[in-house]
Amino acid sequence: MRRLTVLLAAPILALMLTAAEPPAAPDRPLPDAAQEARAQALFKNVRCVVCQHEAIADSPAGVAGDMRRLIREEIASGATDQAVRDDLVRRFGDYVLFTPPVRAGTWFLWFGPFALVVLAGIALMLRARRRPAETPGLTPDEERRLDEVLRNEKLRRDPDATSPHDGL
Structure with missing residues (x-):
């Protein structure tokens, strides 16, 4: 039975290992230092759509690498920072920005x-x-019966009850 389980689980495990996301292509910085600085600033304000809690500057996901490449291409083609943000919002929605409009x-x-x-x-x-709900007082009949019970000492001790002081 154990061998059968291993034989059935092996193809599923192999499929899971091959379904992993391929690593992101290495980043190629822009030749112009000013444009690369703009791109790096934008990377810190754009959320990775896979990781969702990381900026694309820090994310190892393949989609984040694609987003970095896209931003660099747009900056190299002369787009303003706002135009790049608008394009990202058009593609991915407001959630892609850490500070949505x-x-x-x-x-x-x-x-x-x-x-x-x-x-x-x-x-x-x-x-x-x-206001807390007020508890009604005892009726005169109930007070009379309580006084009678206390006076006659009809209260009996429970024979099964124990006190922590009994064994001393």
Whole structure:
């Protein structure tokens, strides 16, 4: 049975190993130092669409390498930094920028956390203002019966109950 499991798992493992993303092509810096500096600055502000928490400057993903190459090509062709950002947003959406523009489609990204904090504060204030429910007092009949029980000492000790001081 164990051999059968290994035989069935081997092709799946081989498929997983061959399905890995190929490494990114090595970066070729731009010959003009000013253009390369612009490209490097843009790399730090653009999110890798695979890693999602890294800038393409730091990402080893193949897609990040392609994005770096694309940015360098656009800068070499004379595009402004804003034109490069606009092209990336057109291709990948607002999420590709670490600081997306403030507009109707991104209001939730910008103001959502603040709205949640305000809503939580309002909920806490409303909860604090609510009065605790008052417990009704004993009726005169209940008070009379309680006094009677306490006077007659009809309360019996539970024979199964133990005290931590019993064994001393």
